[in-house]
Amino acid sequence: AQTVTQSQPEMSVQEAETVTLSCTYDTSESNYYLFWYKQPPSRQMILVIRQEAYKQQNATENRFSVNFQKAAKSFSLKISDSQLGDTAMYFCAFMKHPGNAGGTSYGKLTFGQGTILTVHP
Amino acid sequence: DTGVSQDPRHKITKRGQNVTFRCDPISEHNRLYWYRQTLGQGPEFLTYFQNEAQLEKSRLLSDRFSAERPKGSFSTLEIQRTEQGDSAMYLCASSRVGEGVGFFGPGTRLTVL
Numbered sequence: 001a002q003t004v005t006q007s008q009p010e011m012s013v014q015e016a017e018t019v020t021l022s023c024t025y026d027t028s029e030s031n032y033y034l035f036w037y038k039q040p041p042s043r044q045m046i047l048v049i050r051q052e053a054y055k056q057q058n059a060t061e062n063r064f065s066v067n068f069q070k071a072a073k074s075f076s077l078k079i080s081d082s083q084l085g086d087t088a089m090y091f092c093a094f095m096k097h098p099g100n101a102g103g104t105s106y107g108k109l110t111f112g113q114g115t116i117l118t119v120h121p
Numbered sequence: 122d123t124g125v126s127q128d129p130r131h132k133i134t135k136r137g138q139n140v141t142f143r144c145d146p147i148s149e150h151n152r153l154y155w156y157r158q159t160l161g162q163g164p165e166f167l168t169y170f171q172n173e174a175q176l177e178k179s180r181l182l183s184d185r186f187s188a189e190r191p192k193g194s195f196s197t198l199e200i201q202r203t204e205q206g207d208s209a210m211y212l213c214a215s216s217r218v219g220e221g222v223g224f225f226g227p228g229t230r231l232t233v234l
Contacts, residue, residue: 004163033221044125045164045212045225091163095221108177109156109222111163 002027002094006112013082014120020067021077021115023092029053031097034068034075035109040088048090051075053097082119089114125226127213133232134203141199142229146215153196154222155188156212157181164212170196171218203233 003026013019025034036048051059051068058066063083067076079086092112126145134140146153151172156164167186168178172193182188185203190196200207213226 035221037225044227045214047221047223050221093163108154108166108169109164110166114161114163 002029002032002096002110004092004094004110004112006090006092006115008115009113010116010118012118012120013079015082015084017082018078018080019082019117021079021090021092021117023075023077023112025073025075025092025094025112027073027094029096033095033097034066035093035095036064036066036075036077037091037093037111038086038088039091039114040085045091049077079117084119084121087117087119089116091115125213125215125224127211127226127229129229130227131230131232133234135234136203136205138203139199139201140203140231141197142211142213142231144196144198144213144215144226146195146213147224150215150217150224151193152216152218153190154214154216155196155198156214158210158212158228159208167198167211200231203231205233207231208233 005024032053034051037045038048039045049061049064063080065078091114093109095109128143154169155167158164166179168188170190173190185201188198210228210230212228214222
């Protein structure tokens with residue numbers, strides 16, 4: 001079974017600054033996907049960024065980038081130039097690669113406990 | 122089609138009553154997922170469908186829970202004889218085969234009194 005741990009229950013950052021959210025995971029799988037999701041207050045979950053474990057290059061999406069350390073099983077999210085609209089709960093999530101999942105369990109996400117990020121003006 | 126929709130958004134019920142939630146996925150998505158999220162926690166997988174077939178159910182899904190996806194379109198999640206521990210946000214998500222879970226609905230918040 002996979003586990004995902006987010007050790008920072010809450011983080012805060014000033015507008016325009018950079019913040020990094022931590023995530024570690026445990027798995028015996030060699031190939032898998034990792035995700036960061038954003039859940040604004042009272043709004044629906046949004047996919048922020050995705051990383052495929054077999055790709056060494058870290059994923060980036062505009063102001064969002066990840067630092068994926070496969071050997072250390074670490075997957076942190078860096079938000080640059082933080083904006084007030086980045087205030088949300090952020091979840092790290094793991095998913096088996098479909099090739100490993102044998103056609104099942106694909107799409108079954110294992111989430112961490114979440115980190116509440118507050119961006120201050 | 123603007124995204125995944127769920128109905129109702131809020132449901133308050135008394136212990137022992139049955140409740141049913143509906144999810145309408147993005148129209149071209151053939152995979153549909155149900156997750157449950159309690160306050161301050163990450164979502165937990167309940168079950169998922171590919172078209173009309175229910176391919177996996179979590180052990181969290183007790184005999185009181187049943188989900189259907191007739192004709193591979195919308196899905197319903199029914200909870201029978203609700204208990205206070207069922208109080209949670211129930212999230213639906215959808216995707217195409219071969220893609221990750223990119224689209225979640227707004228959720229149905231269930232409160233069992």
